[in-house]
Amino acid sequence: xxxxxxAINEYSERQYNLALTVPDMKTINGAWPAHAEATRRQHPPLxxxxxxxxxRERLDLFRAPEPRGTFVFIHGGFWRARSKDExxxxxxxxxxxxxxxxxxxxxxxxxxxxxxxAPAVRAAFAYLYRELxxxxxxxxxxxxxxxAGGYLAADLATVDWTAHSLPTAPFQGVLPISGVFDLRPLxxxxxxxxxxxxxxGSRDSR
Numbered sequence: 001x002x003x004x005x006x007a008i009n010e011y012s013e014r015q016y017n018l019a020l021t022v023p024d025m026k027t028i029n030g031a032w033p034a035h036a037e038a039t040r041r042q043h044p045p046l047x048x049x050x051x052x053x054x055x056r057e058r059l060d061l062f063r064a065p066e067p068r069g070t071f072v073f074i075h076g077g078f079w080r081a082r083s084k085d086e087x088x089x090x091x092x093x094x095x096x097x098x099x100x101x102x103x104x105x106x107x108x109x110x111x112x113x114x115x116x117x118a119p120a121v122r123a124a125f126a127y128l129y130r131e132l133x134x135x136x137x138x139x140x141x142x143x144x145x146x147x148a149g150g151y152l153a154a155d156l157a158t159v160d161w162t163a164h165s166l167p168t169a170p171f172q173g174v175l176p177i178s179g180v181f182d183l184r185p186l187x188x189x190x191x192x193x194x195x196x197x198x199x200x201g202s203r204d205s206r
Contacts, residue, residue: 009188016180016189036088043095045088051104051127052120054112059104059124060084061132062091069140070100070133072125072171076147078180078191079117080109100137102128106152121152126164141171150179 019025040047045060071094075082084103091101104124106117129138145153157174161167180186 012185013189032086036086039088039092051124054107056105056107057120059102062095062101064095064098064100067100067137068098070102070137072102072143074145074149074152076149079148118152118155122159125156126166129166129170142173143171144175146177147180150176151181154179
């Protein structure tokens with residue numbers, strides 16, 4: 001949907017579009033793919049594991065040699081951008097500390113309805129736990145995510161995991177980072193503009 005310029009709330013736009021307030025945002029974001037690729041070369045993951053039928057329902061698992069738990073990171077992108085591939089560098093400090101690291105991608109708007117995204121991430125976690133994690137990797141699991149990923153990480157705390165054939169509490173903590181939880185202000189921002197709009201390449205990473 002293309003949002004008429006007159007309908008954009010200037011205050012909300014300034015709060016949610018960090019490209020307007022962080023001068024080096026494009027430089028910061030632009031460095032992520034190279035850093036992520038370097039991490040994958042140094043620590044080759046179990047890559048692009050399908051947890052569902054959608055092409056973006058894939059996850060990477062970086063295995064620690066002697067794991068004592070797992071860190072799950074869910075990328076942001078305002079539910080319409082980014083993927084796990086840009087955030088492989090998240091794995092480096094956790095691997096050094098003895099934690100395996102899992103990064104899922106998920107379907108994005110507007111190609112997929114918003115209501116399908118959280119269920120996809122739930123399916124990713126259930127598949128990861130049931131099919132991929134070793135007993136040592138299940139010992140201590142923490143789920144985190146940034147921005148839209150923070151919302152999706154918090155959503156996992158609301159799930160009845162026994163319905164997915166998992167333990168009642170399969171993870172020990174949830175850490176949302178700058179989570180977007182109140183979606184109402186987003187309605188009147190340029191996030192609802194066409195993806196081909198001129199600002200699309202400089203939009204904040206959420």
